[in-house]
Amino acid sequence: MNEKNLSVFPIGEKNDAFARYFIGQSYLAPLSTEQVPTFNVTFEPGCRNNWHIHHAKEGGGQMLICVAGKGWYQEWGKPARALKPGDVVNIPEGVKHWHGAARDCWFQHLAIEVPGVDGHTEWCEPVSDEEYSKL
């Protein structure tokens, strides 16, 4: 598997705008910026985003639909969940979490912004090599 033919969805451009919130290289492809904003996010092996929280005053949160490779999702204080294509993750508003690739495999998921009022993302600390290496 390589990054060029991971799935039917485009890989997009290097995710420079959010690079400071990731360890490793990620890519971002906007699939829809209308109605329900949806992005395809691709992670190189070992790449993961920092701990973060999707906030909103009402509604909000995020859904992930896994489309290629192997990855991880973890909520603060809980064991990490292994992800494979076809898996769906429902991330409630206000829950601290991270998502990213397995150390030996590319990973790709669709990220869907659940509609909400005054939605924004709070970025927190990185997932340390020590934590990640335990997975």
Ligand code: MN
């Ligand atoms: Mn998230």
